[in-house]
Amino acid sequence: MLPLLKFRDVLAKTTEPEQKDTYRNYKRRNGKVSYQYAKEGDDLASERKHIPGPYWLKYRKQWLKELLALEKKLNDDGHVISLITEPELHAIRQQWLRDPNEPDWTDELPEIYRSVYGRNLDWVIDDQSRFDTYDAELLSDVSNKFDTSSEMVMKLIELEVSMEGLSRRHGIFDKIDSILKKDWGSLEQIEENQVLLQKRHQKDIHALDINDIENEIKNIQDQLAKADLHAAADSRAI
Numbered sequence: 001m002l003p004l005l006k007f008r009d010v011l012a013k014t015t016e017p018e019q020k021d022t023y024r025n026y027k028r029r030n031g032k033v034s035y036q037y038a039k040e041g042d043d044l045a046s047e048r049k050h051i052p053g054p055y056w057l058k059y060r061k062q063w064l065k066e067l068l069a070l071e072k073k074l075n076d077d078g079h080v081i082s083l084i085t086e087p088e089l090h091a092i093r094q095q096w097l098r099d100p101n102e103p104d105w106t107d108e109l110p111e112i113y114r115s116v117y118g119r120n121l122d123w124v125i126d127d128q129s130r131f132d133t134y135d136a137e138l139l140s141d142v143s144n145k146f147d148t149s150s151e152m153v154m155k156l157i158e159l160e161v162s163m164e165g166l167s168r169r170h171g172i173f174d175k176i177d178s179i180l181k182k183d184w185g186s187l188e189q190i191e192e193n194q195v196l197l198q199k200r201h202q203k204d205i206h207a208l209d210i211n212d213i214e215n216e217i218k219n220i221q222d223q224l225a226k227a228d229l230h231a232a233a234d235s236r237a238i
Helices: 002-013 017-023 057-076 086-097 109-117 133-145 150-163 172-180 187-237
Strands: none
Touching (some): 002 057, 057 086, 057 109, 086 109, 150 172
């Protein structure tokens, strides 16, 4: 069991607070950057602790390959053991292909399995990725040229493909809106955008306050004007 213990210790180390920024995505699976809620008595202006999301896909691929290699070695040494089942591998592949933050257009899981065991599983045809490494690289180049997120464009293309052939695209605008509202780009870019949005929000609030004050002043001026008219009429009557 020593090899399994070593593998477990590697995974356990990634859960240490100081390691999370290295191994985990800065976004949650809902595509948004999250921060801890303010506790009672906390200064609302103080910076909130960032909450990391799932593991980066590159580490998931690395650990899956190590796990498969470990499983093969144990069985080759005469220890009949299954560390991960074929249905689980199919499910993981589906998750990777449709990852909300890092869709695996390179579809690496079959190659990872083949590199360890030297054979293929009976992969489901519908389980295959519609895109490949060349598509991902081309999209990345184009996205950099137009200063947008390649992952966001990937998800929009996946949505378009999923709706292809349907006579009624019910809810497509809501789905597009959901994709566009996610946090895209680097953590620094996302935080910068949030600061700009906050400033704009504060500006809008101030604009509303100014508008309310101007309306009140106008009402007071109208009332004074009416009072002056009444006073002038009374003066002429006298």
